[in-house]
Amino acid sequence: MMKRTLVIAAALLGLSAPAFxxxxxxxxxxxxxxxxxxxxTFDRAQLQRGFKIYREVCSSCHSLSxxxxxxxxxxxxxxxxxxxxxxxxxxxxxxxxxxxxxDMFERPGxxxxxxxxxxxxxNAAAAANGGKAPPDLSLMAxxxxxxxxxxxxxxxxxxxxxxxxxxxxxAVLTGYEEPPAGFQVPxxxxxxxxxxxxxxxxxxxxxxxQVEYPKDANGQPQAPETVEQYSRDVTxxxxxxxxxxxxARKRIGFQAILFLIVLSGLLYFTKKKIWARVGHSDVTTxxx
Amino acid sequence: xSQHPTTYVPKSAFGKWFESRLPIAGLIxxxxxxxxxxxxLNYFWTFGAxxxxxxxxxxxxxxxxxxxxxPNASLAxxxxxxxxxxxxxxxxxxxxxxxxASMFFVAVYIHIFRGLYYGSYKAPREILWILGxxxxxxMMATAxxxxxxxxGQMSFWGxxxxxxxxxxxxxxxxxxxxxxxxxxSVGNPTLNRxxxxxxxxxxxxxxxxxxxxxALHVPGQNNPTGVPIKSGKDAVPFTPYATIKDxxxxxxxxxxxxxxxxxxxxxxxxxxxxxxxxPSVTPAHIVPEWYFLxxxxxxxxxxDKLGGVIAxxxxxxxxxxxxxxxxxxxxxxxxxxxxxxxFWILVADTLLLGWLGAKPPEGWYVIVSQIATAYYFIHFLIxxxxxxxxxxxxxxxxxxIDSVMGVKGGAGLPTGANAEPHSKG
Numbered sequence: 001m002m003k004r005t006l007v008i009a010a011a012l013l014g015l016s017a018p019a020f021x022x023x024x025x026x027x028x029x030x031x032x033x034x035x036x037x038x039x040x041t042f043d044r045a046q047l048q049r050g051f052k053i054y055r056e057v058c059s060s061c062h063s064l065s066x067x068x069x070x071x072x073x074x075x076x077x078x079x080x081x082x083x084x085x086x087x088x089x090x091x092x093x094x095x096x097x098x099x100x101x102x103d104m105f106e107r108p109g110x111x112x113x114x115x116x117x118x119x120x121x122x123n124a125a126a127a128a129n130g131g132k133a134p135p136d137l138s139l140m141a142x143x144x145x146x147x148x149x150x151x152x153x154x155x156x157x158x159x160x161x162x163x164x165x166x167x168x169x170x171a172v173l174t175g176y177e178e179p180p181a182g183f184q185v186p187x188x189x190x191x192x193x194x195x196x197x198x199x200x201x202x203x204x205x206x207x208x209x210q211v212e213y214p215k216d217a218n219g220q221p222q223a224p225e226t227v228e229q230y231s232r233d234v235t236x237x238x239x240x241x242x243x244x245x246x247x248a249r250k251r252i253g254f255q256a257i258l259f260l261i262v263l264s265g266l267l268y269f270t271k272k273k274i275w276a277r278v279g280h281s282d283v284t285t286x287x288x
Numbered sequence: 289x290s291q292h293p294t295t296y297v298p299k300s301a302f303g304k305w306f307e308s309r310l311p312i313a314g315l316i317x318x319x320x321x322x323x324x325x326x327x328x329l330n331y332f333w334t335f336g337a338x339x340x341x342x343x344x345x346x347x348x349x350x351x352x353x354x355x356x357x358x359p360n361a362s363l364a365x366x367x368x369x370x371x372x373x374x375x376x377x378x379x380x381x382x383x384x385x386x387x388x389a390s391m392f393f394v395a396v397y398i399h400i401f402r403g404l405y406y407g408s409y410k411a412p413r414e415i416l417w418i419l420g421x422x423x424x425x426x427m428m429a430t431a432x433x434x435x436x437x438x439x440g441q442m443s444f445w446g447x448x449x450x451x452x453x454x455x456x457x458x459x460x461x462x463x464x465x466x467x468x469x470x471x472x473s474v475g476n477p478t479l480n481r482x483x484x485x486x487x488x489x490x491x492x493x494x495x496x497x498x499x500x501x502x503a504l505h506v507p508g509q510n511n512p513t514g515v516p517i518k519s520g521k522d523a524v525p526f527t528p529y530a531t532i533k534d535x536x537x538x539x540x541x542x543x544x545x546x547x548x549x550x551x552x553x554x555x556x557x558x559x560x561x562x563x564x565x566x567p568s569v570t571p572a573h574i575v576p577e578w579y580f581l582x583x584x585x586x587x588x589x590x591x592d593k594l595g596g597v598i599a600x601x602x603x604x605x606x607x608x609x610x611x612x613x614x615x616x617x618x619x620x621x622x623x624x625x626x627x628x629x630x631f632w633i634l635v636a637d638t639l640l641l642g643w644l645g646a647k648p649p650e651g652w653y654v655i656v657s658q659i660a661t662a663y664y665f666i667h668f669l670i671x672x673x674x675x676x677x678x679x680x681x682x683x684x685x686x687x688x689i690d691s692v693m694g695v696k697g698g699a700g701l702p703t704g705a706n707a708e709p710h711s712k713g
Contacts, residue, residue: 249553
């Protein structure tokens with residue numbers, strides 16, 4: 001019995017997305033995100049809070065290798081100041097080299113550096129985390145989704161619904177709970193309501209009051225220091241790390257489509273004017 | 289090219305000098321300016337121009353992507369992220385290219401179904417049609433290899449699934465497989481050669497497209513009645529009439545393209561492809577891109593490995609025989625009331641196969657896939673040949689101008705190549 005459980009545990013922990021019977025995993029709740037829709041933008045304060053959560057909670061196990069410190073100061077993101085980014089980068093130790101003597105050395109970070117990983121390689125990450133290396137988070141909000149099913153996947157094309165990733169990430173972060181009666185959670189796993197197969201290797205990372213938020217004018221935290229809020233903020237931050245050009249994309253998209261609509265209108269009337277020279281321009285098929 | 293002498297006379301001295309050495313201006317004039325086009329074409333005829341636009345778009349965006357992309361298994365994924373994050377407007381070029389592939393297939397499927405509906409594959413356009421099937425095959429090879437290049441989970445595992453089934457081909461299967469792999473499984477050599485061939489094929493497509501347009505310009509376009517041009521009144525010169533219609537339709541198509549690129553750029557993709565390829569971890573569901581789904585369903589419907597491969601390739605190859613499978617003397621489905629119903633059933637069948645291709649091969653999906661696959665072949669191999677003999681078509685209009693002016697017809701049926709006079713006034 002124990003051996004079978006261990007075998008199952010190893011199998012479940014080894015798969016990043018274990019197969020499950022269709023319909024068994026609950027659908028994540030659909031949240032309102034500031035960045036959804038044609039005019040969506042990121043909430044700067046939310047991104048900054050999300051970054052704080054990444055730094056204080058997630059970065060001990062999860063790398064963010066595609067994000068550079070300088071990205072934090074760029075438009076469309078958390079928009080820290082250049083000085084803040086420089087100071088932040090200097091707090092990190094970056095491996096560099098070889099120097100002229102042929103040795104590798106450590107130096108303080110610069111804005112151009114990318115976030116260093118918490119582990120030197122994948123094996124070390126797996127060894128320190130029960131056999132499963134915690135995945136890089138840069139693209140997590142785009143690397144996860146859930147099945148929308150018919151007819152939602154048709155409607156989504158028109159409503160521009162593109163937030164299955166963030167909804168899923170938020171759901172998993174808030175989905176830790178006691179397993180239902182009779183459910184055997186293998187050793188090293190944790191029960192999660194929304195994770196496919198319900199057994200996730202990551203322990204619950206968030207708890208109320210864990211991260212201190214900046215205070216507003218009244219001395220109150222900017223946002224509630226609850227798991228729900230932490231989850232939303234870090235998910236929004238991860239959406240930015242996955243898609244840093246989101247705001248520019250939607251803004252340019254509006255301009256481009258508006259231009260194309262006006263152009264097609266002009267072309268339509270030009271077409272009509274030209275074809276007026278020949279009289280009928282429609283097909284009249286002879287159906288008896 | 290087309291069998292009438294050029295009427296082009298260059299106006300400038302330079303023009304005369306150049307034209308006598310390389311008559312390209314005259315060629316363009318006779319093919320795209322003076323060329324007579326049926327006056328009753330509907331907007332389904334603009335998709336040829338849309339396809340040319342999409343081919344150029346893919347080549348231009350592809351060439352720029354290739355300046356930043358690294359075709360090495362340990363660097364490919366991060367080079368794509370480098371394009372998305374660091375290259376100026378790299379995100380735009382990447383999304384244009386990825387979504388452009390899907391738009392290319394949207395346009396080609398509408399173009400193909402237009403051909404099926406209006407009998408554009410019938411004599412004397414058989415070679416034109418077969419060239420189209422070749423272009424379609426080249427497009428599929430190009431798209432398949434292109435999808436492998438980002439080296440995500442779906443890239444790697446999609447390549448693994450498809451290259452594994454090729455081994456089922458007798459005699460040459462193993463050789464083809466190791467030539468594609470460059471090793472004992474999908475790996476870095478595979479990625480390298482897929483990049484090389486992916487860069488090559490679009491230029492081969494371009495060449496076949498030129499042949500395709502040349503083959504079209506011999507008989508000229510078909511039209512919704514299927515009745516050929518008989519007099520000058522039936523036709524209008526390509527410029528400005530078809531030109532403006534093509535440009536207008538292309539811009540409208542660009543709106544659809546822009547909708548995907550700017551607002552839902554990852555809708556047609558798979559989340560798993562944002563996970564770097566990992567040979568030790570198999571995704572829960574391996575699915576190809578949407579435009580391959582019907583063929584994926586057909587492949588999996590047959591329980592035997594070789595049978596599945598044969599069925600999948602046969603589903604494409606059967607198209608090439610269409611001019612001879614369809615025995616009806618009437619071109620346009622507008623005048624074929626019985627065939628019209630089977631046409632729409634075929635459309636529904638291919639949509640059903642597409643939906644099934646994304647489902648796991650379990651439960652009732654399996655038997656439905658098999659029925660849908662069987663029906664696909666029954667349509668082409670049994671229904672189509674029989675219908676030509678059984679069906680009583682509606683009376684055709686006497687000419688295009690008659691159909692446009694609403695004059696009731698009752699004339700006989702066009703009889704293939706003989707009904708294509710070259711008088712184009």
